[in-house]
Amino acid sequence: MAETGLPKIGSVLGLDGLQALIVALAARGREVIGPVEREGAIVTGRISGIADLPAGRTDRQEAGTYRLADRGDGALFGYAVGPHAWKRYLHRATETLFRVRRIGEELAFDAPREPPPPTAFIGVRACELAAMAIQDRVFQGGPYLNTEYAARRSQAFLVVVNCGDPAATCFCTSMDTGPRVRAGYDIALTELLDGRHEFLAEPGSDAGAALLAYLPTRPVAEADWQAADAVAARAAAGIRRHLPAAGIKDALQHHPEHPRWDDVAERCLACANCTLVCPTCFCSTVEDRSDLDGAGAARVRRWDSCFDRHFSYVHGGAVRTQTRSHYRQWMTHKLAHWWDQFASSGCVGCGRCIAWCPVGIDITAEAAAFVEGEAHGDA
């Protein structure tokens, strides 16, 4: 990439090249997942070709609002992000951890591990790639490995698409996660619609380079690089929201009794939408299920949310019972404690929590209120 000062390597794909890319990945035994329009949103699902992509569609997002609209062109990736985060394929909503058989008084534990199917993700955004890197640290950075996540992650081929049209809810620039990808992908595409419909393709790994070498491409010209730069510049200029990255950690960690928590608690429904759509939220719980004959049981891990009223339950009652406490936990963890735990912010600026909050709570506005209060010596 240009930023590293290394020579820029790339090629240009046409629509036929992109089609060939998807087909080639499937032919190599991968489950290809990309953006599809479903029930009024651009979500992720299996795709078999470019015909499945949301051509000419874009998203209009604001606090508590998500709508699709026509663009008037044929852009295949002309939207920002939808409600599906890629964690649904890597850290799945439900996962069997082990099975156990009871024979008399004896227990036999078994962790059947079918190797996960190889996958290919098409259309990953820079912010989403950053979210994957964050979850890599959560699940693979400690002394105990989330084995399912590690297996699925290693089997995922990533085709990222640089953003050209951020939503009003996006704030990746504040979190230094976009709009352009830097590293950690197999292939990076930038959709070029300046009088043509092509994709600048940059390999990010040996596997990516090998696949591109196999596809019908044309050599990249300086004009193509400039066109891609223009897309990135347009994206950065289109960012409307900002989160005060400096000072937010201290402002939140030092003010657990700030009156703003009461303020947001008046609005928050504790519906947990934000934790469901957030690409870095990772909390889970376990369910133990026995077979009807009592000879076998299984333990299943499933997603959980710190907004659930049983989340902090410990012998006799929950530690956090009020909405105020739930919201404080979520926001302080995401923007402050995460730094102490995983050496980065937990937020990538994708803006999903703002759009999908039914009452439109805006994390950037809340953060600004705390930082401003800190500056004035409030609370």
Added chain:
Amino acid sequence: METLESTVLAQPFFAGLDPGIAALIADCARNHSFELGAYLFREGDEAREFFMLREGDVALEIQAPGRPTLVLSTTQAGDIVGASWLVPPYRWNSDARARSRVRALGFDAACLRAKCDEDPRTGYAMMKRFAPLLVHRLHAAHLQLLDVYGRTAPA
């Protein structure tokens, strides 16, 4: 020879007391000795004298019909036994029983109350020492009441 006055001043509870006030208080004091099992006072009795323990353990107890004798708290050397002498109707709220041989300084309550009325400085010096003691006891009673170790509600 150790005088009552010097004994009073030697008690940690009265540390820093003005010697003149110590002399006044000592006028109301006398030495006591209790055998194991003896009562220092009984619930309902007039609170004529309160005690500063010099040696031994004392338990505050309540007798309730049909139930074994309940112990409210235990006190030992250096503690004050009895607070009901401070407020009307000046009647003891519980029994105080010696758990061992006890040596104590007993203070005539009426004598001390009169001295406090006569000389506000004496009165204030006494209140300043008793107030923290009562607050501490109240906090301890709260903590006992919380039953923090008790069986928790079923899940």
Added chain:
Amino acid sequence: MSVDPYLPLAYRVIAVRQETADVATLDLLPVGAAIPEPAPGQFAMLYVFGVGDVPISVSGAPVEGAPLMHTLRGVGPASRAITRLRPGQELGVRGPYGTVWPVAEAEGHDVLFVAGGLGLAPLRPAVRQVLANRERYGRVSLLYGTRSPQDILYREELAGWRRMLDVQIEVTVDRADASWRGAVGVVPDLIPRACFDPASTIAMVCGPEVMMRFTVLALQAAGLPFERIFVSLERSMKCGIGLCGHCQFGREFVCKQGAVMRYDRIAAIFTVREI
């Protein structure tokens, strides 16, 4: 780590001792592979077939080959099921997890153990380890408060420690009838009775959070700085290995930065409600 951290190892119940009406102690031995030897302060996740698992502190001293010992109260479905297990039955064990009591750090110092209720169970391995190396420590005191005389844990062992003559054991209860000849009152009030040099004492405190809050205040009033007071925390755990997010206490994961924590690290949030 190539071992699956979610997979329990099968352990067999060797013995069950009923300590009080709702508290039992289980001795466990591995059926096959064993978990690494737990150090004082650590806990294990105990799994009951078809019911679930719970984090329970290890109550046994780290002696090679000794059974894994856990003292627990049955309060929820899983812990109740565990207390009802009988010798010969099996359960799943994962661990040991968490941080350790500062037994090594306390060498050369006076040691003050303050236990409340079931909090004596997680402290027991540390007490045993200190007493097994008695010459390395100054004055050693154990202050223990519990609900009533019927709730006193490890009675014979406490008496045995007292008979050692160079250990100070003080016990108090919240309530009793007159057949109890010991102290009645709250455990922080035992602190003035303990013999220790506040300039060189390490205190290890374990019990219900309310009891620890007031005990820390009393220790501070007695001259101990927060850097030499250690507490053991408890929070909801669904994995014990830092992956489920439930046990967070401020920025700390109780399963990773705890359960044993040096008090100065958490002093600021310990008194924040619903943190």
